[in-house]
Amino acid sequence: MKLEEFLSLSNEKGLNYFNFVLFSLSVEYFYSMYLNYRQFKKYRITTIPDYVKDKITHEEFIKSQKYSKAKLTYTTITNTIGTLVSFLCLYYPVYPYFWDLSLRIIEHYGYSNEILRSIVLFVFAILISSVTEIPESYYFQFVLEEKFGFNRMTIGLFIKDKIISTLLVFVFGIPILSLIIYIINWAGPQLWLYCWGVLVCITLASITIIPNYIQPLFNKYTPVDGELGEAIYKLSERVGFPASKETIFVVDNSKRDGHMNAYFYGLFGKKRIVLYDTLVKELKREEILAVMGHEFGHYKMSHSLKQMVVLQFYLVGFLYIFSLFINDNSLYQQFGFESSKNSVFIGLVLFSLIYSPVGRIFTLILNIFSRRYEYQADNYAVQLGFLDCEHLYKLHFKENSCLIYDEYFSAYHHSHPTLIERVKNIEKQVSLYKKKE
Numbered sequence: 001m002k003l004e005e006f007l008s009l010s011n012e013k014g015l016n017y018f019n020f021v022l023f024s025l026s027v028e029y030f031y032s033m034y035l036n037y038r039q040f041k042k043y044r045i046t047t048i049p050d051y052v053k054d055k056i057t058h059e060e061f062i063k064s065q066k067y068s069k070a071k072l073t074y075t076t077i078t079n080t081i082g083t084l085v086s087f088l089c090l091y092y093p094v095y096p097y098f099w100d101l102s103l104r105i106i107e108h109y110g111y112s113n114e115i116l117r118s119i120v121l122f123v124f125a126i127l128i129s130s131v132t133e134i135p136e137s138y139y140f141q142f143v144l145e146e147k148f149g150f151n152r153m154t155i156g157l158f159i160k161d162k163i164i165s166t167l168l169v170f171v172f173g174i175p176i177l178s179l180i181i182y183i184i185n186w187a188g189p190q191l192w193l194y195c196w197g198v199l200v201c202i203t204l205a206s207i208t209i210i211p212n213y214i215q216p217l218f219n220k221y222t223p224v225d226g227e228l229g230e231a232i233y234k235l236s237e238r239v240g241f242p243a244s245k246e247t248i249f250v251v252d253n254s255k256r257d258g259h260m261n262a263y264f265y266g267l268f269g270k271k272r273i274v275l276y277d278t279l280v281k282e283l284k285r286e287e288i289l290a291v292m293g294h295e296f297g298h299y300k301m302s303h304s305l306k307q308m309v310v311l312q313f314y315l316v317g318f319l320y321i322f323s324l325f326i327n328d329n330s331l332y333q334q335f336g337f338e339s340s341k342n343s344v345f346i347g348l349v350l351f352s353l354i355y356s357p358v359g360r361i362f363t364l365i366l367n368i369f370s371r372r373y374e375y376q377a378d379n380y381a382v383q384l385g386f387l388d389c390e391h392l393y394k395l396h397f398k399e400n401s402c403l404i405y406d407e408y409f410s411a412y413h414h415s416h417p418t419l420i421e422r423v424k425n426i427e428k429q430v431s432l433y434k435k436k437e
């Protein structure tokens, strides 16, 4: 391919998918770089913001600024490398090369089946991405996190995690991919409906499979017990959460890092709340209960279910529009493939590239929902009588989390409101609550 052709936005064949992908990749990259630039300026600030003035020392504040800056530098560099690699892979037709290679490999063994060929390509893609990703994640864990005192991982555990997660991608990815290719070839124009049905079934099954069979491969989950357990069970009774040894756990995250977290997970009858052991160790009992109050809020207002429903719109949109594109030969040819014949997997990959701006916008919408749910969960905790924000401050400070955000950066990236936004909201809710009392 000539460079002029590569860069040109017009094409005599009509819609130029290839250049559209290059264009949208560039827009996304430069916009995120612009936001990073705005955020980097915030890291130059050396005076503690007013809202945490009497809660944090100057030294702690500077450390949080340095840590946040180091993380943003890391994502800026990895994002730049990633975008560059994507461009090179498109310019030098790397994907068509591996697609041909996959055919040659299976033909060598006397096969020509589309599903087998796609599996070989899938294995190549996963192996290459797992291996090339190692330096990045090694640097993050053993240099960056280590420097700020968060790393607790050994090299042995790092390697074990990598191997298990790659194997899991094969164990689940290969059958799902094969099934999807089979259905798409079988279903014709109605493929979106059948694929969607299958994906919904897989999602529902994963709610049981992930916590019971996958998460235990990485971590140990112990039911919460002792005095803390009693207090949590009592609170659960008040809010009507089915607390048991099957639903509330402490996870031994401290073997990987020093970060603290708590989350609510699940749908319908399969629900669980998980607390990191680091959080249990660092917070006082009343503060842990305030965290639980927030998680119970997510449970009470069915936030997981609502998010799952919103996600279905994205999925159906993707599959339906894909069903219109799948047989368009020019899509395949513009990216260096022969035709759409027996290339369902390639069609899926190429269409994902074209659809990615929609995915980006959708993530923004999901983040808006998610931020709203965070406020609602905080409000619920206030209604339960948890009136102060000490646990939020403490979690934030111990994590060295950023305390000054650029509003555009935050709106684009965050699924949670910032600390100052949450504190302001809680204070407002508390005054309403006190008036009502």
Ligand SMILES: [Zn+2]
Residues within 6 Å of the ligand: 294, 298, 373, 374, 377
């Ligand atoms: Zn939350």
